[in-house]
Amino acid sequence: MRILKEHCIDVNSEYCPCILAEMNHCMMCSQLQGKGSCTCEWNGTCVLYEKHWNGERTRPQKRIEEVSSFSSVETVGDKTVVISFDVSEALAHMLNKVGSFVFLRRKDDDQFYHFPVGVMSVDHTSITVAIEAVGTKSKRLLEDTSAEIIVRGPYYNGMFGQPWLTTIRGESVLLVAGGIGQAPLLPVARELVQGENHITAILAGGKVGVIFVGEELRKMGIDVIEVSSLRQEGMPLLRKKLKKGVDFIASCGSDNQHCGIISVLHEMKLDLPMAATNNAVMCCGEGICGSCHHKMKDGRVVKLCKVQADFRELEQD
Numbered sequence: 001m002r003i004l005k006e007h008c009i010d011v012n013s014e015y016c017p018c019i020l021a022e023m024n025h026c027m028m029c030s031q032l033q034g035k036g037s038c039t040c041e042w043n044g045t046c047v048l049y050e051k052h053w054n055g056e057r058t059r060p061q062k063r064i065e066e067v068s069s070f071s072s073v074e075t076v077g078d079k080t081v082v083i084s085f086d087v088s089e090a091l092a093h094m095l096n097k098v099g100s101f102v103f104l105r106r107k108d109d110d111q112f113y114h115f116p117v118g119v120m121s122v123d124h125t126s127i128t129v130a131i132e133a134v135g136t137k138s139k140r141l142l143e144d145t146s147a148e149i150i151v152r153g154p155y156y157n158g159m160f161g162q163p164w165l166t167t168i169r170g171e172s173v174l175l176v177a178g179g180i181g182q183a184p185l186l187p188v189a190r191e192l193v194q195g196e197n198h199i200t201a202i203l204a205g206g207k208v209g210v211i212f213v214g215e216e217l218r219k220m221g222i223d224v225i226e227v228s229s230l231r232q233e234g235m236p237l238l239r240k241k242l243k244k245g246v247d248f249i250a251s252c253g254s255d256n257q258h259c260g261i262i263s264v265l266h267e268m269k270l271d272l273p274m275a276a277t278n279n280a281v282m283c284c285g286e287g288i289c290g291s292c293h294h295k296m297k298d299g300r301v302v303k304l305c306k307v308q309a310d311f312r313e314l315e316q317d
């Protein structure tokens with residue numbers, strides 16, 4: 001599978017139809033964009049049907065908001081901590097999925113303090129995430145680790161290329177992660193291990209300064225190579241691995257990292273499917289605020305909190 005069909009991450013879920021469908025701005029349904037005919041090529045759920053004919057039950061479902069507090073805080077780098085907190089069974093179950101993330105803020109803070117954090121792991125009702133305290137919101141959350149927090153979720157578009165990640169089986173897979181990108185790598189690795197793929201991971205501490213997922217990946221049976229710098233050591237290694245034959249790549253880290261890997265693929269004239277972390281700035285997560293707007297190579301502007309796309313089709317600065 002090489003072509004990834006763009007779609008809304010929430011279609012077919014209990015969060016569809018959403019407020020965008022209510023407002024006739026649905027990104028899947030041409031008729032709910034004010035056009036005269038249907039062009040959706042049927043994907044399992046007719047959003048128009050759900051909105052108009054399915055009664056009250058289809059009012060936009062609100063995400064879950066729960067009060068919690070940190071049950072553990074582990075410092076893994078100068079500015080990075082791995083924290084755990086408990087949520088309800090229902091929310092934990094929904095978050096146990098590749099690409100999932102939550103919004104976090106302190107309970108006594110206003111809503112605009114919340115920021116997205118990718119889920120690293122789910123153990124019963126305990127959620128573990130990694131946070132790099134680099135901005136106002138993350139620093140505020142970590143200022144008092146005994147304070148109550150608000151957890152809002154589930155959200156799912158933390159990784160691009162999810163249809164590949166969830167269907168690839170028995171292939172040769174290369175994982176590349178740097179810095180805080182190690183956190184979203186764990187659910188990606190679990191998904192690929194379940195698919196009985198042969199996996200090698202190239203890891204660098206990046207701005208976090210340490211590799212904090214190496215052991216866990218090794219326990220999953222993944223061949224882990226730790227490097228001091230992705231740019232200087234990781235990319236030459238990537239070339240060597242690609243020469244030996246790789247079917248799929250997942251890049252967890254900055255957009256610069258994703259672009260570096262794409263340049264190597266171009267240089268080697270390889271066209272491999274690639275999953276990549278979604279680094280868009282997100283404020284609402286619901287397709288409303290516009291902070292995650294991004295231009296595609298074909299000129300369209302899409303909302304990256306909702307649109308599941310191929311990273312290579314996004315316009316880069």
Ligand code: FES
Pocket residue numbers: 281282283284285286287288289290291292293303304305306
């Ligand atoms: S985060 Fe608000 S529109 Fe995407």
